[in-house]
Amino acid sequence: MAIGVGISGPRGGGGVPSLADPPSFSDSLALYRSDAGQTLVDGLLDVWADQSGNGHDASASATSDRLSLVSNDGVFGFKDVFLSGADHFRTLTIPNTPMQQYSYDICITTYHLSNPALYAPMWGNINGSIYPLFVGLGNNLNFTIKPNTGSGWYITYNVAQLGAYQGLPLKLTVLVDLTQAAAADKFKLYRDGVLITQSATSGTLPSVTDTTNSTQFNIISTSTARNSSFFSGYVAIWDRLLTATEIAANNDWKDEIWN
Numbered sequence: 186m187a188i189g190v191g192i193s194g195p196r197g198g199g200g201v202p203s204l205a206d207p208p209s210f211s212d213s214l215a216l217y218r219s220d221a222g223q224t225l226v227d228g229l230l231d232v233w234a235d236q237s238g239n240g241h242d243a244s245a246s247a248t249s250d251r252l253s254l255v256s257n258d259g260v261f262g263f264k265d266v267f268l269s270g271a272d273h274f275r276t277l278t279i280p281n282t283p284m285q286q287y288s289y290d291i292c293i294t295t296y297h298l299s300n301p302a303l304y305a306p307m308w309g310n311i312n313g314s315i316y317p318l319f320v321g322l323g324n325n326l327n328f329t330i331k332p333n334t335g336s337g338w339y340i341t342y343n344v345a346q347l348g349a350y351q352g353l354p355l356k357l358t359v360l361v362d363l364t365q366a367a368a369a370d371k372f373k374l375y376r377d378g379v380l381i382t383q384s385a386t387s388g389t390l391p392s393v394t395d396t397t398n399s400t401q402f403n404i405i406s407t408s409t410a411r412n413s414s415f416f417s418g419y420v421a422i423w424d425r426l427l428t429a430t431e432i433a434a435n436n437d438w439k440d441e442i443w444n
Contacts, residue, residue: 207438209423209431215241215279215402219263219418219442223254230254230266233404235276237421243404246273252405257294257354257418261442265294265418268305268405275403279308280424283333283396288423289318289359292439295351297414302327304406306420309399311406316399318359322415325384328372330361332395336388340372343384347376354443358432363391378436418443 210216215235222234222242229251235241245251252274253267293305302321309316309331319329326342344350358375365371368390374381391397402422419439427435 204438204441207431207434209427209435210237210421212423212425213237213421214424215239215276216421217243217404217419218421219257219265223264225254226251228253230274233266233274241276241278241402243274243276243402246275250274255416257416257443263418263442265416266404268293268415268417272407273403274405275401277401279400279402279422281398281400282424283398284317284424285363285396286424286426287317287361288425288427289320289361289420290357290422290427290435291320291420292354292356292418292443293322293420294354294416294443295322295414296416298323298351300324303414304403305415306405306417307403308401308422310401310403313399313401315397316401317397318361320359322355326374328359328374329388330372330391330397332363332391332397334389334391334395338388338391339386340368340374340383341385341387342374342381346384347381354439356436356439356443358427358435360426362426363395363397364393366393375432375436377440378433 216237217233221236224232231251232244250272254264255267257265300323302323305320305322307320308318311319314335316331321327328340330338356377360373368386
């Protein structure tokens, strides 16, 4: 499916991007995007339909958890989701199949950074004993994986190393390959399609036989200490590793919309 007509708004000009969808979209596990699948109630997002074809629609857990939309800074004026203050906006239908290899791709724009890191869209429940990927954006980027052992592994990327990103569309790709032995091969982060070196890791490095899984994907989930303050117009996950060619194609697509 190619991108549809953009929604013009105060910060966008409206229009139709020239790029077709990246090939990797065709077998994504779940896919949420600015230009499709948004059901509004009283002007707020109540359901964000999964565009992968797998039916993993994300929705508000309560009427008070519906999300605002805002035109992004790109030339097409697509409506990004304002992630702030909602308790739960999520799907609980992701297959609970043990995995060793998976991918996560997102474009998210921060307007407030702090420590502890704020909750970004994540695969799993931060309070669960097993989950594929916690994502926290703050003064550093923090990621956590909890495999079947229940022991957390923590990966940190310093902002000084990544470059500035507050107020900018942050285009990230994460590849997790638990079959690898070395930390640098087990977890890879790309910004704008460029591989970033890990700043630090801690906790328990998963073994090459460990697996992880979760039925839950949170567009946003907050606590009192970690109310998120972001715009996000795209997030997708795969139960496989994206290739270098796919990472580049996905990034070209993100660049055209959020450049």
